[in-house]
Amino acid sequence: MRYWLMKSEPSDVSIDDLAAMPDQSVAWYGIRNYQARNFMRDQMQVGDKVLFYHSSCAEPGIAGLAEVSRLAYPDETQFDVKHKYFDAKATREAPRWMNVDVKLVRKTRLMALKEIRDTPELATMRILQKGNRLSITPIDPREYNYIVGVL
DNA sequence: GCCAACGTTGGC
């Protein structure tokens, strides 16, 4: 089993939006970065643990715990000409983008980016490294356990 | 809104 941090803009899908979904589960659509796609396509397994992170918002930070609930499958939005994530180079026969489904485990207190940054045990997390922009990053089990312990 | 950092695109 692996551990991941997945960023979502709360104006798009927040932890409360996730909680309100049928099954409290959502397709992680819209990933248009190959590294992040490859993590979902090649490495994620059902049951993998996910830190649900709010990005591009007033209070960036970890907002809840989730887990992978469905293996990667083609991202529907790439085929929808009216969608902002439409990709003209993707076809049903040769889809370019994939997504897993992610299901809520529980909403937590917000662990703010600042708190993460101020925690020596978490200094090696990828979201803290300069210039990191990846929206999906692997998390060390020790880091994951530390975070769950303080939430 | 700014801007640093990085990924992608496309002409050559």
Added chain:
DNA sequence: GCCAACGTTGGC
């Protein structure tokens, strides 16, 4: 294959 131009991310 190089690399300049461009687009995006995401904290501030």
